[in-house]
Amino acid sequence: MGLFDRLRRREDPAVAANTWLVVGLGNPGSQYAGNRHNVGQMVADELASRIGATFRSHRTPSRVAEGFVRPGGAKLIIAKPNSYMNTSGGPVSALVKFASVPADRVIVVHDELDIPFDTVRLKRGGGHGGHNGLRDIAKALSTPDFVRVRVGIGRPPGRQDPADFVLRDFAGAERQALPSLLSDAADAVEAIVDDGLVAAQQRFHAPA
Template identity: 70%
Template sequence: MADVWLVAGLGNPGPGYAANRHNVGQMVLSELASRLGARFSRHKTPNLVAEGRIRPGAAKLVLAAPTTYMNESGRAVAPLLDYLSIAPDRLIVVHDELDIPFDTVRIKNGGGHGGHNGLRDIIKATDSSPFVRVRVGIGRPPGRQDAADFVLKDFSSTEKQSLPSLIADAADAVEAIVEDGLVAAQQRFHAPSP
């Protein structure tokens, strides 16, 4: 189905995790759903799913918020790819990224998991890694704080001031990939700031 993209926003289920840095992928998904005027509903796969188009005649976006924990993201994403008959090259995974400064969005096609358990499980479950990633920078933990603890904490009060802009930029990146293609989207989001 060439006119359909699956956009998976990674995170952990439940209100206790909703505002964690690790859940920024699902925050971006909520922004996209709002833009599309779409509502999430339970799916037969372990996902909450919403559908819509950026504009009339554009490709359909299927937004998926896995209801599994982060390290089991593949158990949610792979069956939905199969259900929709979509190849992994039509999958966009939106996730938090420690190795990118906070308030930065980067786009990558394929590659390894870089220690991200959600990506690791999706790569394993799909026997593939050539899917597009929208990497939402959350920065490194301060001092000697453990990375696992850092990602499971809410954004700081200072970060929360910029968070809506970061989420909007990441949603813009997803739309740019679908509308303009991967290379054009990368050129836009990787260009140095003026």
């Protein structure tokens, strides 16, 4: 029995009732680490750093970091699936079963072409908008009604193929603004678990 299994067996029911699964989407491997498509995993890294947690191998096909937003606050199970983006559903489904969390306490952090770069938007449910990671997760969970933290990467310039655009690293000017964007997205996750989705939307969707 692994460390996470032993911890689960000893977990306080009150903690279990306030546990959230946060999944950062991306592709595995160092060659993809800086890609726009991996911004969800970058946010997962930021969250894990904030709570002093380290990603470790897990019984599910993911790397997982666990900790609390703050003493007495919500517990986060932060995951980065080992699968490629298009097959994220299997790992997320396995994590949901492991953590025994309902869909409304699953937060998926992902890149979003239809939102300007350096912008964060929040929603629950809805379509996948052509995002194959979201499509596969909705299929595996048999519901689209999980929470999404949509991290804007903007549309590709000119006639560049969106598939090529998302698999390229952020450009120079974007890299300078990226730490602020990752911080905003991590703040959004914390706001959702602390204050609820509606309050978080009011905060992050307000005009600048």
